[in-house]
Amino acid sequence: MEQIRSSRQNGYAKEMESSDKRLNSSKSQAITNGDAHNNNHHHPASESGRDGCSSWVESRIDHVDDNRSDITQSSNINDGKFSLLQFALYNFRDVVDKYELIRSADGSFSGSIKLLESLKSKKKNKKKNGSGSDWTWRELSDLVKFSKAPITNSLLKLSPPELNKIAIECFASIMRFMGDLPLLKNQTEVDCVYTILVNCYQWPQLRDEVYCQLMKQTTNNKSARLDSCQRGWRLFSIVAAYFDCSENLRPYLHKFLETSAYDKRRAYYATAMVCLQNLRKTMKYGGRKNVPSIEEIAAIAAGRNSKRQMYRLPGGTERIINTKSSTVVSDIIEEICSMLNVNNPVEMQEFSLYCIIDGDLYTMPLNREEYILDVTTELLKNGQTFYLIFCRSVWYYPLRLDCQLYIEVIFNQVAPDYLEGLLLITPGERLKENQVSDISRIAALLHRAANMDHEPTKDEVKYLLPKPILPMKEIRPPQWVEMVQSNWNDMGALTTTEAKAQCLDILQKWPLFGSCFFAIRHIQADSPNHPDYILALNKEGAHFLDILTHETIWDYPFDQIISTRKIRAEDEALFLDMKCGNLMTYKITRIQTDQAHEISRLIRQYIDIQNSDKGERGQQVSTISRNANSNYSS
Known part of the structure; x- marks a missing residue:
């Protein structure tokens, strides 16, 4: 049976047969194969030919909305809690070994207060006596400050002990990237980054160690290299985009970054803000999975933290959006939705970002938690041509015709399905009178929407009508030409956008408007013949349509669909089981x-949006009720 296009795709691609074919490799494959990226890297010029734009720019630092005012931030930063020095007192190898602090059952350290008092008194005594054989406060604080020389032991006690050597190697890589230690023969700054990322992936217990090393080398940096501290912060931003830290270190790491990011008097507050944003994204989405390209590392090292990435909209419109190392799919969807004047977070869930790979028959939307540069880096490494396409995949909310770009996007998704005849319902393969009127006017509007100023000719009219119309014998082609031309007199005053808006306004009243269509075969256990249908998914539910007339044979509202299950047969045929009804019957x-896969995903997406919308409306009713009661009481 001829493949039926889904309206969400605008003819760009079809569904992928299996999500296992997704472009993103697993974290273990990607990071542990980091050296392969170095050898197989594509030159930026070739990347530009594939994704349309590969230039990196220095973007502004977005405000981090953490519901705190600048005053609150400042007071919290200076509250003396969770400093790196405090963490060092409790956890650094040299301190723990020297003072043998004992952790109690509640997590506190016995002896820590005495230690602090002892150090302070020794500091005073040293000033008086001019000597001291034990540690001073200054010596302890040096543990968390920039070091000009490589460390000889890890900062933290690591298990197994063999990790001590790897920790020393990571510190040397940090120093080499910052320019405080010469690169080895044939070594590049990219190799330094890969060494750190690969080791942190392979040994999760190293992540706290590396974060402590980065905090140390960016604290009170006295390097002879003028850009040492700057490069250290940029390396910090790369690591923060990949790995979280332990619960033990987290408050100290956050405090360190917030102290630097929120104090604009500090030289590198902007890069510290990038680190903070990246770390928060990592905590929320799990961190990057593929090692960065040579181009990305070189750009970040040079202070360019955003890539000018091209995104396509239905109809061929292109938008270039600055995409950061930590940008995920949901960020891009949200940004493009704001261009469409779609600001409701639940309504934004109707839109998806698809990665169309040249040569692939099927595709699936990218997961909203995927990192954009993970996707593009992997594809560019493999030399694949691809397009990132934004479109509407679910049609739950009504149309909004108050934004020109929104009208363009929706029109360019709906028009192909309309012209294919997928939106038509023709009982007895005949048109109703109101359908004839609508089709005639839509044809004239489509002609004007194409920026045509002349009356449509006979040859042009046949391309303005749905494909199934012309073979019908009840209305002959000359009659269609006459009816379309009679509607043309009203078109002269319309702009192309107004013509598209009027098309959508007519079509949104049709029952199948906003449907995604799929070719299916109903498997009946009690019948040797398995009839072909069209499955239409829209906000009303799942509809099984007659393949010729598009009349509904039977349907299931989404609140009756309990679950779906995908099954692969021995002959590789793919089936979907839909359990419908209730838990009892x-x-x-x-x-x-x-x-x-796509049918199952769309059903889940519709159900999620319906539930979110009900929850949102319930909150609004509750708020109105509380306000009314408050006004009544007052």
């Missing part, structure tokens, strides 16, 4: 389709 409908 249900029926399983089995369909055969190559698009089982």
Whole structure:
């Protein structure tokens, strides 16, 4: 059966047969194979030919919305809690070994207060006597300050002990990247970054160690290299985009970054803010999974933290958006939605970002938590041509015709399905009178939407009508030409955008508007013949349509769909089981389709949006009720 296009895709691609074919490799494969990236890197010029734009720029630092005012931030920063020095007192190898602090059951350290008092008194005594054989406060504080020489032991006690050597290697890589230690023969700054990332992935217990090393080398940096501290902060931002830290270190690491990021008097507060943003993204989304490209590392090392990445909209419109190392798919969806005047977070869930790979028949939308540069770096490394395409995948909320770009996007998704005849319902393969009127006017509007100023000719009219219309015998082609031309007199005063908006306004009243269509075969256990249907998913539920007339044979509202399950047969045929009804009484409908993954995903997406919308409306009603009661009481 001829492949049916889904309206969300605008003819760009079809669903992927299996999510296992997704472009993103796993974290273990990507990071442990970091050296391969170095050998197989594509020159930036070739990247530009594939993704349209590969230049990196220095972007402004976005405000971090953490619901705190500058005054609150300042007071919290200076509260004396969770300093790196405090963490060193409790955890650094040299301090723990020297003073043998004992951790109690509640996590506190016995002897820590005495230690602080002892150090302070020794500091005073040393000033008086001019000597002292034990540690001073200054010597302890030096443990958390920049070091001109490589360390001889890890800062933290690591297990197994063999990690001590790897920790020393990581510190040397940090120093080499910062320019405080010469690079080895044939070594590059990219190799230094890969060494750190690969080791941190392979040994999670090293992550706290590396973060402590970075904090140390960016604290009171007295390097002879003028850009040492700056490069240290930039390396910090790369690591923060990949790895979280332990619960033990987290408050100290956050405090360190916040202290630097929120104090604009500090030289590198802007880069510290990038580090803080990256770390928060890592905590929320799990961190980057593929090692960065040579281009990305070189750009970040030079202070360019955003890539000018091209995104396509239905109809071929392009938007270039500055994409950071920590940018995830949901960030791009949110930014493009704001261009469309879509600001409701629940309504934003209707939109998706697809990665269309040249030569692939099927595709799936990118996971909203995927990092954009993980996706593009992997594809560029493999030399694949691809497009990142934003479109509407779910049609739950009504149209908004108050934004020109929104009208363009929706029109360019709907028009192809309309012209294919997918939106038509023709009982007895005949048109109703109101359909004839709508189709005639839409044809004239489509002609004007194409920026045509002349009356549509006979040859042009046939391309303005849905494909199934012309073979119908009840209305002959000359009659269609006459009806379309009679509607043309109203078109002269319309702009192309107004013509598109009027098309959408007419079509949104049709029952199948906003549907995604899939070719399926209903598998019936009690019948040797398995009829072909069209499955239409829209906000009303799942509809099984007659393949010719598009009349609904049967349907299931989403609140009756309990679950879906994908099954692969021995002959590689793909099936989808839909359990419908309720937990007490249900029926399983089995369909055969190559698009089982996308059907299952869309059903889940519709159900999630419906539940989110109900929850949002419930909160609004509750708020109105509370306000009313408050006004009544007063």
